Amino acid sequence: MSAKRQDGNDVWLVVRLRGLSMRLPRRSLPVMAVLLALLATMTVLSVSQGELRIAPFEVVRAVVGLDTGNPDHALVVREFRLPRIVLAMLVGTALALSGAILQGITGNGLAEPGVLGISQGAGLAAVALLTLSPATSGNLLPAVALLGGLGAAALIYLLAWDSGSSPMRLLLVGIGVAAVASALTTYLIVLGGITEVQRALLWLTGSVYGRSWGHVRTMGLWLLVLAPCALLGARALNVLTLGEAPAKALGQRVNFARTGLILVAVALASGAVAMAGAISFVGLVAPHVARRLVGPAHEGLLPVSALFGALLVLVADLIGRTVIAPAQLPVGIVTAVIGAPYLLYLLLRGRSA
Amino acid sequence: MAMLAAQNLTLAYDQQVIIRELGVTIPNGKVTALVGPNGCGKSTLLRGLARLMAPRAGAVLLDGKSIARLSSKQVARQLGVLPQGPTAPEGMTVRELVSQGRYPHQSLLRQWSEEDEAAVEWALETTALADMHGRVLDTLSGGQKQRAWIAMTLAQQTPVLLLDEPTTFLDMAYQVEILSLLDELNEREGRTIVMVLHDINQASRYAHHLIAMRGGQVVAEGDPRDIIDHSLICDVFGLECHVVRDPVSGTPLCLPQSCPLRLLNKEGRDTTP
Numbered sequence: 001m002s003a004k005r006q007d008g009n010d011v012w013l014v015v016r017l018r019g020l021s022m023r024l025p026r027r028s029l030p031v032m033a034v035l036l037a038l039l040a041t042m043t044v045l046s047v048s049q050g051e052l053r054i055a056p057f058e059v060v061r062a063v064v065g066l067d068t069g070n071p072d073h074a075l076v077v078r079e080f081r082l083p084r085i086v087l088a089m090l091v092g093t094a095l096a097l098s099g100a101i102l103q104g105i106t107g108n109g110l111a112e113p114g115v116l117g118i119s120q121g122a123g124l125a126a127v128a129l130l131t132l133s134p135a136t137s138g139n140l141l142p143a144v145a146l147l148g149g150l151g152a153a154a155l156i157y158l159l160a161w162d163s164g165s166s167p168m169r170l171l172l173v174g175i176g177v178a179a180v181a182s183a184l185t186t187y188l189i190v191l192g193g194i195t196e197v198q199r200a201l202l203w204l205t206g207s208v209y210g211r212s213w214g215h216v217r218t219m220g221l222w223l224l225v226l227a228p229c230a231l232l233g234a235r236a237l238n239v240l241t242l243g244e245a246p247a248k249a250l251g252q253r254v255n256f257a258r259t260g261l262i263l264v265a266v267a268l269a270s271g272a273v274a275m276a277g278a279i280s281f282v283g284l285v286a287p288h289v290a291r292r293l294v295g296p297a298h299e300g301l302l303p304v305s306a307l308f309g310a311l312l313v314l315v316a317d318l319i320g321r322t323v324i325a326p327a328q329l330p331v332g333i334v335t336a337v338i339g340a341p342y343l344l345y346l347l348l349r350g351r352s353a
Numbered sequence: 354m355a356m357l358a359a360q361n362l363t364l365a366y367d368q369q370v371i372i373r374e375l376g377v378t379i380p381n382g383k384v385t386a387l388v389g390p391n392g393c394g395k396s397t398l399l400r401g402l403a404r405l406m407a408p409r410a411g412a413v414l415l416d417g418k419s420i421a422r423l424s425s426k427q428v429a430r431q432l433g434v435l436p437q438g439p440t441a442p443e444g445m446t447v448r449e450l451v452s453q454g455r456y457p458h459q460s461l462l463r464q465w466s467e468e469d470e471a472a473v474e475w476a477l478e479t480t481a482l483a484d485m486h487g488r489v490l491d492t493l494s495g496g497q498k499q500r501a502w503i504a505m506t507l508a509q510q511t512p513v514l515l516l517d518e519p520t521t522f523l524d525m526a527y528q529v530e531i532l533s534l535l536d537e538l539n540e541r542e543g544r545t546i547v548m549v550l551h552d553i554n555q556a557s558r559y560a561h562h563l564i565a566m567r568g569g570q571v572v573a574e575g576d577p578r579d580i581i582d583h584s585l586i587c588d589v590f591g592l593e594c595h596v597v598r599d600p601v602s603g604t605p606l607c608l609p610q611s612c613p614l615r616l617l618n619k620e621g622r623d624t625t626p
Contacts, residue, residue: 011448011487014465023465107442235464239456245436248405250509251429251457296442297449 028300031293035307039089042311046318047081051326083216084208087275088317088331089310090219091208092282094272096309097230099283100290100302101265104237105258106167109346112283113149113269116174119280120181121152122273123204127185130200131192141203142218142274149270152177157262167258206279206332208317215275222271227306229264234298237261241296279332281339282309288346312338355431355512356381357402357545361411364394364401371397372569374411379513379562384539384546386560386577388553390590394569395549396437396517402547403434403515429457433506437517437549441490447501448486451476454508476508480534496527503534514538516548520555532559553590557581557604565589581605 012023047059054077058068062077095113102111113119125148126141156177160169185204189197202209236257239247247254269283286309287301293308294300316334323329357379364372371394379385379402387395400406402413404420412419420428433454441450454476455469477483480500490498499519506514519535520528536559538544550556556563557577564574567589573580586594586607593610 011446012465014470016466020462021465021469232461235456235459239453241442242450242453243436243439245400245405245434246439246453248425249403249429249432249434249436249506250453251424251426253425291444295446295449296444 023299025294025297025300028294028304031300031304032307035304035311039307039311039314042314042318043085043089046085046314046321047077049318049322050076050081052076079213083213084211085314085317086216087211087219088208088313090216090223091272091276091279092286092309092311092313093227093306094219094223094268094309095279095282095313096286096290096305097227097302098265098269098272099309100287100298100305101230101233101237101261101268102283103287104241104298104301105261105265106171107241107243108167108171109288110284111171112281113265113273114278114280114283115178116171117152117156117176117178117181118149118174118266118269119273119278120178120185121155122146122149122270123278124148124181124185124188125151126203126274126277127188127200130203131188131196134193134196134199142215145274146270149273150266152181153262153266153270157259170262202330203277204332205330206273206277206335207330208276208313209328209330211276219271219275222267226264226268226271230268231302233257233261233264234302237298237302238296241298277330277332279313279335281335281343282312285339285342286312288342355545356414356416357432357513357547358414359398359402359411360414362398362401362408362413363410364397364406365409366397370409370569372401375569375571377564377571377574379545379547381545382539382543383561384536384559385548385562385564386556387547387549387564387566388551388556388589389566389572393566393589395564395566397569398566399515399517399547399549400436403432403436404428405434405436426457429509429511431511431513433509433511433514435502435506435514435516435519438522439502441498441502443491445490446486447482447488447490447493447504448473448477450490450501451482451486451504451508454505457509472508472510476504479507479538480504494527495523496530499523499527499531500534503531507538513545513547516546518549518551521551528555535559553581553586553607554599557606558599558602577604581607 011026013026013029014021014023044056044059048054048056052072054073058073059077061068062073063082099112102113102116103109122145126145129141129144156170156174160166160173162169189200192200236252239250239252240254240257244254287305289308290301290305294304312335313331316338317331320329320331320334359375359377362372362375363370375398387398389395397406401408404413407421412421415423415431452473455472458469477486480503482500482504490501493501503519519531523531532555535546539546560577562574563577563580565572565585572589573585582596583594586592586596595608595610597606597608599606
C-alpha cells in the first residue's frame, strides 16, 4: 500500500468560491496544455507551407501584423491561408463536440453525425441546391445545408420517438434516414450537369478550400453559442452514460436532457457541414482518442475531444494541401483515410474483447 | 424520516397491467424484502416505488405526498435506487462512479461542494472501497462492482434505499457480503431498505419485513418468522416445502420436498422435524 492514500483532490481540481464550486479532472489539464501547444505549432507550420514557403518566424510576424520585408507575406498569410486554417480548426471542434455528445447520449461508440444521418441530410440539401439551382447557390449554400441537417435530425427524432427517446432507436432510424438521403443525393448527382456535379462532389467530400474570414466569423459565432451549451451538459452526460434507469434514479429528467443535448449536437454538426461540407470520421475518432487520454468524465472528455478534433482537421488539411502539391486533396478525403482504418481497428478490438 | 407507501397503485407496461390497485406501506427504518416467483411484479413494484415508472392509476406516497408531483431531484434526495444489473461506461473509476451519487444535490453553480466530497469519502469507507477508489470498474470482481454501485447510492445520502435484486448473478460469498453490508447500514444508520430478492431463505434471514407477491398482488406481509410456513410457500411459489428453523439465524428455512430419486432410493425419506 502506498504511504499516502489518494483522495478526491488528486483526481479533481476543485475550485470553490463562497457557495459556488466546480471541478475539472486533473489528468485532462496536461493533455489540454499539450493539445493547445500542438495546435499553435501546427497552425504556424500549416501557414508556412504552400506554393510560397514562408519561414515559421515570418509567419508569426505576419500574423501579428509586423512587417516581414515581403509585402506578399501579409496577404498570403492573413487573407489566403489563415482563414481556411482557422475554419478547419473550428469545424473540427464542432464535429468532435457533436460526436462526443452523441456517443454519450447513445452509449454507443459508433454514434457520430455521419452515422446518424445529419451530415447526409445537410449533404442532400446542399447537392439539391447545387444541381437544381446552380445560379443561386453561392451564399445560400451554408444556410440550405444547415436546414438540411436540422431537417434530417428532426425527422429522425420524430420517427424514433416511442413514448420516450430510446438511444438504440435513434441510431437505427438515423442509419435508415442516412441511407435514404445518400440514395437521393446519388440520384441528383446522376441527373446533374457535369460542372455542377463536380462542385457538389467536392462539397460532399468536405473541403475548406478558399474559405474566407466571413466563413470563420459565422462558424465562430455558432461555436461561441453552442460550445458553452455542450460544456454545461457535461454533468448531465456523465449521468446519462450510466444508463436510463440509474440516470432517472439520480434525478435526471432523461428525455428532457437527451432532447436538449441532441439539439446542441445536431446544431454543431449541421453548422460544420454547412461551412465545410461533410468531413467524415472526425466526430467518431476525436471522442474515442479523448476517452483514451482522459477517461469517461465529460468535464474533461468534451474539451479534449474539441481540441483533438481541431488538431485532426488542421493536420488533415495540411496533408491535403501538401502531399500532392500543387494539386490539393479535399480535407474530407484525408480524414477518411485516417478515420476508416481507425474504425476498423475499433471493430476488430471489439471482436477480440 | 421519509415514509414510503403505495396507494391503489396500478402499474402497466403499454397494455399489460402488471400490478392492479395495490396498497402497501414500507416500514420505516426496517429492511423490507419483496419476494415471489418470476413475473409476480416484485421488480415492477420496486420500479414504481422508485419513480422509475409512472403509475397508470393510484400513487406512491412519500411522507404523504405523491412522488409524481415532486421533482426528479427532490425524489432523488429521498430515495436512493439501485436498478437491476447496471453497467458503467468503459474506463470509469470507482471514485468517478460513486461521485455521480451527488448529482441530485448539485446545481449549475454548486457542482462540487465540500459536502459532496465528504459524502463520497464516507460512502467509499462504508463499502470498504477506499483503498481501490482509483481502480477502473471493469477490473473489479462482481461483488466489488456491485459494492461500488451501492456506494454510489449511499453517496446520495437518502433515508431510503431501494435495490432491485442486488445479489443476482453474484457468487455466494459476494451475496453474503452485499447483504451484510445492507444489514449494517440499516443497523448503524437506521436506513430504510427495500430490496427485491430471489432467494426466499436470504429474504427471511436478512429482512425484518417480508412482502410476498403473486400475480401482481400481495399475498402476505409481515415478519418472516410469523408468515413463512408450508402453506405460504405452496401458495406463492407453488412448491411443496418443508420449513425448518435456520440453525444459524433462527429464521425460517425452506427446503423443497423434491429430491433426486437416487437419494430417496438409497437413504429413504427422513421427515422427522
